[in-house]
Amino acid sequence: MRVSAIGLVLLACWMVYLDAVVTSRFEGRRFEVPSRVYARPLELYDGAGVSSGSLERELALAGYRKGDGVKPGSYRRNGGHFIISTRGFRFPDGSEPRRTLSLNIYGDRIQGFSVSSGESAAIVRLEPARIGGIYPAHKEDRILVRLEEVPQLLPKALMAVEDRNFYSHFGIAPASIGRAMLANMRAGQIVQGGSTLTQQLVKNFFLTRDQTLLRKGNEALMSILLEWHYEKDDILETYLNEVYLGQAGTRSINGFGLASQFYFGESLKDLDVHQIALLVGMVKGPSYYNPRRHPERATQRRNLVISEMEDAGLIDSAKAARARGLSLGVSAKPSYSENRYPAYIDLVRRHLARDYKEADLRSEGLRIFTTLNPAIQYAAEYAVTDTLPRLASGEVGKALEATLVVTAKDSGEVLALVGGKDPQFAGFNRALDANRPIGSLIKPFTYLTALEQPDRYTLMTPLLDKSFTLEFDDGRRWQPKNYDGEERGEVPLHRALSKSYNLPAVRVGLDLGVPAVIKTMRAFGVVTPISEYPSMLLGSVAMSPVTVAQIYQGLATSGFNTPLRTIREVTDSAGGALSRYNLEVDQVADPAAVHLLQYAMQETMQEGTGRSAYYSVPKELTLAGKTGTTDDGRDSWFAGFSGDLLAVAWVGRDDNGPTALTGATGALPVWSRFMAQVPQHGFSPVVPDGVSYHWVNPEKQALTDEYCDNARLLPFISGSEPTQRVSCSGTLERKIRGWFEGLFQ
Amino acid sequence: MSRQGVFQVGMLVALLSLAGCATGPGGSIYVPAGGSERAPEPPQTTEGNDEAQVWRKSEQTENREPEQQPQRSSKPSYQDAGDALSPAALSLVREADTLLKSGDAQGAIVRLERAQRIAPRSAEVYFKLSEAYVAGNKLGPAEQFTLKGLSLAGSDTRLQRAGWLLLADIRRARGNLAGASQAEERAAAL
Numbered sequence: 011m012r013v014s015a016i017g018l019v020l021l022a023c024w025m026v027y028l029d030a031v032v033t034s035r036f037e038g039r040r041f042e043v044p045s046r047v048y049a050r051p052l053e054l055y056d057g058a059g060v061s062s063g064s065l066e067r068e069l070a071l072a073g074y075r076k077g078d079g080v081k082p083g084s085y086r087r088n089g090g091h092f093i094i095s096t097r098g099f100r101f102p103d104g105s106e107p108r109r110t111l112s113l114n115i116y117g118d119r120i121q122g123f124s125v126s127s128g129e130s131a132a133i134v135r136l137e138p139a140r141i142g143g144i145y146p147a148h149k150e151d152r153i154l155v156r157l158e159e160v161p162q163l164l165p166k167a168l169m170a171v172e173d174r175n176f177y178s179h180f181g182i183a184p185a186s187i188g189r190a191m192l193a194n195m196r197a198g199q200i201v202q203g204g205s206t207l208t209q210q211l212v213k214n215f216f217l218t219r220d221q222t223l224l225r226k227g228n229e230a231l232m233s234i235l236l237e238w239h240y241e242k243d244d245i246l247e248t249y250l251n252e253v254y255l256g257q258a259g260t261r262s263i264n265g266f267g268l269a270s271q272f273y274f275g276e277s278l279k280d281l282d283v284h285q286i287a288l289l290v291g292m293v294k295g296p297s298y299y300n301p302r303r304h305p306e307r308a309t310q311r312r313n314l315v316i317s318e319m320e321d322a323g324l325i326d327s328a329k330a331a332r333a334r335g336l337s338l339g340v341s342a343k344p345s346y347s348e349n350r351y352p353a354y355i356d357l358v359r360r361h362l363a364r365d366y367k368e369a370d371l372r373s374e375g376l377r378i379f380t381t382l383n384p385a386i387q388y389a390a391e392y393a394v395t396d397t398l399p400r401l402a403s404g405e406v407g408k409a410l411e412a413t414l415v416v417t418a419k420d421s422g423e424v425l426a427l428v429g430g431k432d433p434q435f436a437g438f439n440r441a442l443d444a445n446r447p448i449g450s451l452i453k454p455f456t457y458l459t460a461l462e463q464p465d466r467y468t469l470m471t472p473l474l475d476k477s478f479t480l481e482f483d484d485g486r487r488w489q490p491k492n493y494d495g496e497e498r499g500e501v502p503l504h505r506a507l508s509k510s511y512n513l514p515a516v517r518v519g520l521d522l523g524v525p526a527v528i529k530t531m532r533a534f535g536v537v538t539p540i541s542e543y544p545s546m547l548l549g550s551v552a553m554s555p556v557t558v559a560q561i562y563q564g565l566a567t568s569g570f571n572t573p574l575r576t577i578r579e580v581t582d583s584a585g586g587a588l589s590r591y592n593l594e595v596d597q598v599a600d601p602a603a604v605h606l607l608q609y610a611m612q613e614t615m616q617e618g619t620g621r622s623a624y625y626s627v628p629k630e631l632t633l634a635g636k637t638g639t640t641d642d643g644r645d646s647w648f649a650g651f652s653g654d655l656l657a658v659a660w661v662g663r664d665d666n667g668p669t670a671l672t673g674a675t676g677a678l679p680v681w682s683r684f685m686a687q688v689p690q691h692g693f694s695p696v697v698p699d700g701v702s703y704h705w706v707n708p709e710k711q712a713l714t715d716e717y718c719d720n721a722r723l724l725p726f727i728s729g730s731e732p733t734q735r736v737s738c739s740g741t742l743e744r745k746i747r748g749w750f751e752g753l754f755q
Numbered sequence: 756m757s758r759q760g761v762f763q764v765g766m767l768v769a770l771l772s773l774a775g776c777a778t779g780p781g782g783s784i785y786v787p788a789g790g791s792e793r794a795p796e797p798p799q800t801t802e803g804n805d806e807a808q809v810w811r812k813s814e815q816t817e818n819r820e821p822e823q824q825p826q827r828s829s830k831p832s833y834q835d836a837g838d839a840l841s842p843a844a845l846s847l848v849r850e851a852d853t854l855l856k857s858g859d860a861q862g863a864i865v866r867l868e869r870a871q872r873i874a875p876r877s878a879e880v881y882f883k884l885s886e887a888y889v890a891g892n893k894l895g896p897a898e899q900f901t902l903k904g905l906s907l908a909g910s911d912t913r914l915q916r917a918g919w920l921l922l923a924d925i926r927r928a929r930g931n932l933a934g935a936s937q938a939e940e941r942a943a944a945l
Binding site for chain 2: 016053055056057058059061102103117118119132133251291294418419420421423568569571590593594595596597600601609612618628630631634653654686687688690691692693694695696697698703721724725
């Protein structure tokens with residue numbers, strides 16, 4: 011008697027404890043939902059630059075299927091003609107409704123774009139591809155759904171298969187337990203569950219997976235408590251979001267919302283009978299019935315569920331027969347693979363860390379809209395992995411690493427980031443963390459500082475290409491040399507830059523003063539300390555590839571700094587705006603001087619150290635850029651831009667060992683391989699106010715005629731152009747040829 | 756200068772921009788990938804290519820410098836004015852206009868940034884952004900976007916004048932009277 015009284019008291023205490031466990035978890039936020047990271051949405055409109063192949067890849071990445079182009083989320087392609095049925099998407103700035111689009115792709119451009127059904131528009135955004143997530147420690151991934159959004163058939167089918175009396179029991183169903191116990195005793199092992207949906211939820215939510223009696227007891231008690239406190243619909247909805255339905259690497263697929271995306275690439279509300287049946291069937295054993303790995307087993311299980319649905323009167327026999335006849339309808343692969351772009355996501359996370367706590371990112375289900383352009387990323391990864399093996403062989407070849415950073419020239423959006431030769435490797439991110447001397451990439455900043463003084467320097471100012479020795483106070487000496495060891499006497503400024511001669515660059519830098527060059531670099535966004543030693547004029551200063559991309563942004567855009575961004579918006583899980591990262595521009599240099607510099611950087615590509623780019627790039631694509639090499643080929647750099655894109659490539663070894671590469675033979679092939687793959691506009695800067703072009707003879711420092719030998723069309727800041735004129739001794743024949751060349755070019 | 760006044764000039768810019776959209780210079784040259792429509796698509800790396808790669812001689816990257824060619828002056832690429840707005844960008848600018856009229860400056864900025872992404876070399880888009888920032892009473896960014904627009908206006912005196920006048924108004928509203936009259940002089944000199 012006393013023992014049972016003590017037992018009752020203990021049980022009561024235990025119940026109180028369990029009650030607290032149940033309610034505290036249920037009252038608070040029930041799920042830690044990972045943040046979702048999206049690529050930029052593809053904009054479709056007349057004139058948009060996209061190839062058929064990259065459109066098709068983009069559609070696949072956003073979970074579209076090749077099909078009739080009628081069902082939302084499907085498309086039809088016939089050569090360059092596409093019919094696309096969009097699913098619609100809720101963007102932070104408003105919804106894109108469902109539409110059917112028709113378009114042609116010709117010459118890597120969209121033509122004849124029209125909306126054949128749905129709200130008309132001149133420009134439409136596809137749903138953005140999901141490219142990653144920021145997960146809670148337990149790595150559970152889910153897309154929360156509300157009961158009222160779920161197709162009615164799903165909970166009904168679930169109940170028909172797992173728990174027929176869900177709406178009438180009080181958490182446990184003794185009759186089912188009895189039946190299960192009988193079956194288990196007969197078999198000598200546990201073969202049947204007999205658990206209600208509530209018990210299954212309790213088991214997953216609060217308890218371990220051990221099949222012990224004590225755990226069973228707790229499960230029953232907690233189920234009763236849960237039912238006592240909460241509505242049936244509340245419990246059911248939680249179950250739909252909790253249930254484990256698969257695994258993708260270390261990430262677990264929980265809840266029907268995500269499972270629908272994961273297995274079919276479709277939204278739960280769009281699923282057909284046979285798809286719902288498969289998901290319901292998988293509850294019993296997601297890995298055993300994995301439809302991708304064990305399609306036959308999964309089909310059998312699905313068909314069993316369809317029959318149960320038929321028996322329960324949820325579907326008629328004709329519908330059931332039709333559903334049984336269908337294939338599983340599972341997408342070939344998950345519509346996105348996790349960690350596909352580790353280097354890029356790494357940069358996104360660092361940008362997020364400025365405004366968000368890690369714990370919130372892991373649990374609040376935020377939606378993060380990035381600037382990643384999957385087509386550009388694809389081309390960038392390909393350029394790195396395809397080019398690197400050709401650059402060197404043997405031990406050096408094995409040790410070679412490369413990075414590529416690509417941004418949109420005028421918006422500063424980071425479109426692609428490759429952090430190493432294995433783009434899938436989520437380790438050391440060279441694009442962000444490898445700080446390496448930039449070599450000759452520094453020269454444009456020296457020459458820009460010079461060109462901002464038009465009374466002293468123009469593009470044709472003769473510079474001395476002659477060696478000299480600097481002696482410091484402490485007795486150390488510094489004797490810079492040209493890369494080829496030659497000296498040319500005098501060279502005009504534009505050629506000194508395009509051919510990347512060291513001696514004139516150092517002389518100009520010393521003439522202006524190292525602090526003046528540092529000041530220019532600071533204006534363009536260098537925040538790290540820069541040594542004032544003259545060797546900085548040959549790029550002894552170390553930077554990461556992303557920082558180089560940042561400081562070249564201003565050179566590419568006529569002197570406007572544009573902060574690099576990877577994130578456009580962050581919203582909460584309901585779509586409410588949390589942060590927006592707006593486009594910013596900040597003029598830091600005289601556009602006229604930058605225009606002159608851009609001339610010399612174009613010359614680099616046509617006549618200078620960058621000209622081998624045109625081995626792979628179409629010659630119509632005008633480019634501007636600069637090579638960079640450090641001692642013994644330890645760093646090979648190329649930074650340059652077209653009309654649309656700015657890209658920075660680096661090639662070198664992690665151990666900082668020597669290579670036989672220069673900027674032109676290491677980084678440039680990677681860079682140009684990338685540029686050659688992307689349809690884009692050539693670089694063609696607008697002539698700013700106060701700049702005019704003149705035909706000049708740089709050797710003679712004088713204006714001349716177009717048809718003369720050595721004539722060159724150079725931009726000058728007004729007032730700095732030469733005043734004297736030389737005419738050439740060209741024959742009439744040569745003059746006529748000159749005129750016709752001009753006519754037909 | 757009141758915000759209202761700045762805004763009025765902004766509207767002037769808007770009118771000019773939209774009126775001028777149909778004409779304008781050809782703009783930058785678009786080059787398809789690899790120079791031809793049938794440029795080979797890179798293989799699908801997602802498929803996991805296990806086959807040993809074969810390098811053809813024709814695909815080898817040349818490690819040597821190209822042969823020295825006779826010194827020949829290359830033609831620099833430049834243009835006299837920025838690109839004209841495409842119909843797609845124009846539709847976004849119009850949406851932005853509607854939002855601006857309803858007082859939603861941030862909504863307008865979002866539309867205009869979309870327009871800027873597809874028409875990054877069009878002065879009009881930047882002037883419009885400036886107008887939206889003026890409406891949101893953020894004159895710092897407004898001034899910068901006006902300068903950016905001006906850097907793309909090139910020889911288009913209509914755009915130049917609109918830009919300089921807008922800049923003058925913004926500078927005056929920020930208390931930079933010297934800068935304002937300088938901008939006005941630039942407009943008058945056109």
